[in-house]
Amino acid sequence: MTWEGRGNVTIGQRRLGLAATATLVAALTAACGGGSGAAPAAGDASRPAAESDRLSGEIKSDGSSTVGPLTTAAAELFAEGSPRVRISVGTSGTGGGFEKFCAGETDISNASRPIKDEEKAACAAKGITFTELIVATDALTVVTGKDNTWATCLTVEQLKKAWEPAAEGKITTWNQLDPKFPAEPLKVAGPGTDSGTFDYFTDAINGEEGASRKDYSASENDNDTVTAVAGAKGGLGYFGFTYFEENSGKLKALEVDSGKGCVAPSVQTAQDGSYAPLSRPLYVYIKNESVKRPEVKAFVDYYAANISKIATEARFIPLNAEQEATLKSAVDSIQTS
Amino acid sequence: MALLTTPRSAVRLASEGRPLREHLFKAALVVSVAIALGFLVVLIVYMVTKGWPRLDARLWENQPSIRRPEIAGAQSAIVGTLWLIGLTALIALPTGVLAAVYLEEYADRTRWYNRVIELNIQNLAAIPSIVYGILGLGIIARVLGLGFGVLTGAMTLSLLVLPIVIIASREAIRAVPTSIREGSFALGATQWQTVSRQVLPAAVPGIATGSILALSRAIGEAAPLIMLGAATFVPFNPEGLFDRFSALPIQIYFWITQSREEFHVLAAAAIVVLLAILLVMNSVAVWLRNRYQRRW
Incomplete structure (x- = not known):
């Protein structure tokens, strides 16, 4: 084959490299810049107070894929009033969630069963104290x-x-x-x-x-x-x-x-516990240390205060009045020290 | 290459000699191609049909929503996937190509350690992706302390595709005729000059094709990313290397497991987007190969 073409090939390749880099950069910037808004807030009932607009920061949550949608709905509703708080919800499973929670990597862990003793020990070893909240009911x-x-x-x-x-x-x-x-x-x-x-x-x-x-x-x-x-x-x-x-x-x-x-099984029988033994509570675990951060405190307060709306929107069985009262007092008494 | 091409007349002659076997073999080949393509066509048709109602701007303009499937989108997942692929390319391609250059051009193949390296690269290519996820979680996220950002995801995916990039690049480098290296040396070029100005440019089509196919594998991976805590609900795009992220395969899996039918439609639409990204990448690979291919 002819060797005269070699120089051209090299130039072509340089051009190619440049073009590829440019495309990549363009794609990334375009994607990042575009549509900064979350889904537009339609029919925004019960907005949190206006001062929460100033809240910012990041809240990390992981855990059960059953409970995940509930925390997700809470995050979505909360974001309508505090759009600058970045809440992410992972669904790596109840066990996977506790594993990260007790390694200090998440603020909130969703669970479809109570924390196990060995998981408690892992949390204790890292000095992580937490508060267990029952946030909804499920009827298997x-x-x-x-x-x-x-x-x-x-x-x-x-x-x-x-x-x-x-x-x-x-x-x-x-x-x-x-x-x-x-x-x-x-x-x-x-x-x-x-x-x-x-x-x-x-x-x-x-x-x-x-x-x-x-x-x-x-x-x-x-x-x-x-x-x-x-x-x-x-x-x-x-x-x-x-x-x-x-x-x-x-x-x-x-x-x-x-x-x-x-x-x-029904909303009624799950709430009053008569659908036994297959009605079960669903949990959210809050890292006490994280509640010192104002955005986490605001989110947890919002979660508890609007639990029935959140559960309905996410299509969960809401708590009964007694459980709701327990949840609110548990949130109020979270020890942050 | 030209020597390997059998003249058409010879094929015809041979087939006249044993028509049945030839026909059977040809039929088997056609059936194999049809099976491979048939599944792809079925997949595309099914997903496009199912996802059609949601295959519009909402998908890439909106962020995910669990409460309102009708306005939910996958923007953070699409952007997350682009970040992952971009960073994976930046990390895996230079490393992989340089490793291939070492193994092909510099390594002394009679040394035992080079043979061990070669053997292990072949083995690495066959390790299940979840193992890379565990490795990424243990080493990159925790020991190196890089956390659960998009950089950790990209580094893990880089480890995953590195063996493929190395193997493809080695094949491409090996296909460059020795006469070209010898010619370069004869003119007084150093080894570095020979590699950088003769061998690598000539190997670019093969390297590029192999690399893009490797990246295409990375784009569809969900298992290692789940290990790394890629979240299923991330209503914001990653803005830095350490930001939490989502990715299309993760978003698709989450939607498929939801109980509401609207999310299944949304998942189908997101699958079409993922397929489109893959198709574009593969077309680029084909184009690169055709554009820069040289024959000796």
Whole structure:
């Protein structure tokens, strides 16, 4: 090949390098400069006081993907009054959240279960003190497909029979749960083992956290469980109440009998605790040290003061009056020293 | 290259000799291509159809919102992804190319340590990405104390794609004929002059193609970023190296796991954006290769 072209190639490459750098820089600056605004605030009810406009700073939050949307909704509403406070919410799971929280890397940790003793120890080792807040209620809902005409209520015993480790490979038809049910195949689906929902359900039903049959269709995405249960005659699954509410057209929620009669999951029964043992509290943990910062204090105060609006907007089951009062007094008494 | 091209007439002659086998083989090739392309077409058609109602300016002009899916956007995730890719390119490309130059042009291959390095680079390319996430969390975020900003994410992704960049660059450098190096040396050039003025320019098309494909891999990664605390709700764009960030794969995953159908549509629209970014990057790779390719 000709060698005269070499000089041209080099120039071309230099030009290329320049062009690539220029494009990159342009892309980054354009993207950063563009649309600084958050989503426009429509219908802004209950704006925080005007002086909060002056607040700025960063609040880091991580933890449960179940509770994440609640803190996210709180952050969004709070941002309408304090747009300069930068709140980020991660969803690396309850355990992953505590891991970062107790390493001092986040201010707020969302959790779908209470903090474990070893996590407390990790926090203590780093000198991190925290306040536990109950911010909403969830009703783990046991569902079947719409075409399940035989079951309306299961006892805790029957649920255990369907889900306990001993059921693996053995309990495969509905009539094994109750002789009155037809011999339809039982197709179980539910959250995977990384989920706090799985931990809670196995603890409440099987009597031991993490103990479950393994031959079920597991997914960390509850929408997969929705599809699996809705698509199979004889499907049986469980997940948080919102996933049932969104899909009530294709799913049927079973009532649960814990010895005091059959109770259907609902906002009412979850709030008054009669939907037992599957109604559970959802938690937010606040690092006491962080509350010294005015933006964190303002956010936590706002969270507690508007909890019922936040829960409704994020489609959670709000606290009952008593729990709400407890939350507010807990926030008021956070020890910052 | 020219020597490897078989004349068409010869192909025809051979195929006349054993028609059935030839036809079967050709059919197998076509089916393979069809399967590969078919899945891509299905994916694109499905995502565009599903995401169509939300495939508009709201997606890149607005920040995420959990309360109002109808106005929610993915601006912070799109910008975060651009930051990640830009920084990853700045970190991984120079390092990878220089490492490849060392291994190809300077290293003495009879030394055991160079062979160990070579072997390990091949191995690194096969490590699952989540392991790089754990490494990034442990070393970059905590021991080096860089925290959970976009720089930590980009450094971790750089580690992830570095082996691919090195391997691609080595292939490209190796493809430069020895005669060119010898010619350069014969004219009195030093090794550095030979590498920088002859070998590297000639290898640019291969290096660029390999690098862009490596970056394309980085852009779709979610697992290591989740380990690094890339957040699912970040209503602000990163403005500095240590700012918290989100990225498209993370945002997409979060939306898919939400219960409301509107978010699934939004996820599909964001997937189309991600595919578009990928497609642009890959087109640039093809263009670079065609524009600067030389033959000897």
